[in-house]
Amino acid sequence: MAGRSAAEIIFFVSTVIVATAVAGSFMQRTNEYSHIFEQQSEHIKEKISQEIKIVNDPTMIPKAKYEGAYYYVFYVKNIGKENILFAKNNVGVYIDGYRVDEKDLRMRRTPEILEGETTEVLVDSSLWLLKPGDHKIEIVLENGVRDSLEFIIE
Amino acid sequence: MGFSVPAAFIIISVAAFYAVGMVLTSVEPMLEDLLEIRDETNKEKMAQLSTKIEIAGIKTRGRAFRYDIKVKVINRGSTVLDPSKFDILIGGLNWPFDYSPKNKLYPLKSTIFRIEGLRGSGWHQIKIISENGAEAYGRYRIR
Numbered sequence: 320m321a322g323r324s325a326a327e328i329i330f331f332v333s334t335v336i337v338a339t340a341v342a343g344s345f346m347q348r349t350n351e352y353s354h355i356f357e358q359q360s361e362h363i364k365e366k367i368s369q370e371i372k373i374v375n376d377p378t379m380i381p382k383a384k385y386e387g388a389y390y391y392v393f394y395v396k397n398i399g400k401e402n403i404l405f406a407k408n409n410v411g412v413y414i415d416g417y418r419v420d421e422k423d424l425r426m427r428r429t430p431e432i433l434e435g436e437t438t439e440v441l442v443d444s445s446l447w448l449l450k451p452g453d454h455k456i457e458i459v460l461e462n463g464v465r466d467s468l469e470f471i472i473e
Numbered sequence: 474m475g476f477s478v479p480a481a482f483i484i485i486s487v488a489a490f491y492a493v494g495m496v497l498t499s500v501e502p503m504l505e506d507l508l509e510i511r512d513e514t515n516k517e518k519m520a521q522l523s524t525k526i527e528i529a530g531i532k533t534r535g536r537a538f539r540y541d542i543k544v545k546v547i548n549r550g551s552t553v554l555d556p557s558k559f560d561i562l563i564g565g566l567n568w569p570f571d572y573s574p575k576n577k578l579y580p581l582k583s584t585i586f587r588i589e590g591l592r593g594s595g596w597h598q599i600k601i602i603s604e605n606g607a608e609a610y611g612r613y614r615i616r
Contacts (some may be wrong), residue, residue: 327475327477330477331475331476331477331480334477334478334480334481335477335480335481335484337481338480338481338482338484338485339484341485341488342484342485342487342488342489343488345485345488345489345492346488346491346492346495349492349495349496350495352496353495353496353499353500356499356500356503357499357503360503360506360507363507364506364507364510367507367510367511367514368510368513368514370517372602372606374560374562374600374602374606374608375562375565376562376565376598376600376610378565378598379562379564379565379598380565381564381565381566392565392566394560394562394567396560396602396604396606398521398604398605398606399517400513400517434604435555435558435604436558437560437567439567
């Protein structure tokens with residue numbers, strides 16, 4: 320009789336331990352997913368509320384001298400409702416589908432474009448000598464917000 | 474067996490209820506935030522669609538070696554605009570400007586933008602961009 324009670328207690332305790340472990344692991348997973356969902360939600364919020372526009376006159380892309388070299392100047396305006404983090408290391412610039420390397424880029428008025436403000440993206444024209452004709456620039460923020468502009472070099 | 478199975482069932486059920494509660498309390502405010510932002514973005518898109526600006530006139534003063542211009546811009550849309558957040562490109566370059574009156578640009582009202590210290594003869598192209606991306610083009614000639 321006493322042996323049977325001891326066995327039942329051991330069985331009960333081990334069942335409680337296993338159930339607690341399962342419940343703990345379940346809670347931990349839920350907590351992790353909740354955290355991931357929170358991060359994703361922040362990312363989506365950021366993406367929805369940010370918007371940029373390349374506002375150049377597409378028939379006249381200016382060139383400017385900066386630190387001894389000539390650069391094509393592209394104007395990027397924050398037309399969204401939130402300030403945008405805008406620096407070389409978190410923005411991708413593509414011309415005719417090719418990514419412009421960070422070292423060929425300069426940016427003015429960074430690291431943030433305030434709401435309604437315009438910043439300048441400078442592309443080294445000695446390395447990116449654009450032939451006369453149609454071209455396309457695309458600027459992509461790290462959260463996927465993007466804009467593109469087709470322009471002509473005459 | 475006795476109490477073992479009910480005990481395990483209770484522990485796992487409590488954990489499951491707690492987990493569901495945790496998910497609901499963290500997800501609900503996030504969904505509300507997202508819906509609110511989506512509504513704001515829709516309003517913003519509507520405002521962008523209903524923004525229209527027009528260059529109603531360009532007056533020049535001076536000669537090719539140095540001239541000033543005054544550009545009259547009319548708000549032809551239904552969105553109230555902030556002229557301080559406009560951009561003015563002349564010959565493709567973004568120029569600093571002054572404007573009057575200093576208040577916001579209301580529908581069917583106009584604002585005069587002044588740009589000084591320009592150079593160059595012949596025809597020039599001007600592009601004006603509002604804070605939400607609406608654009609207008611114009612041309613003028615300097616003799």
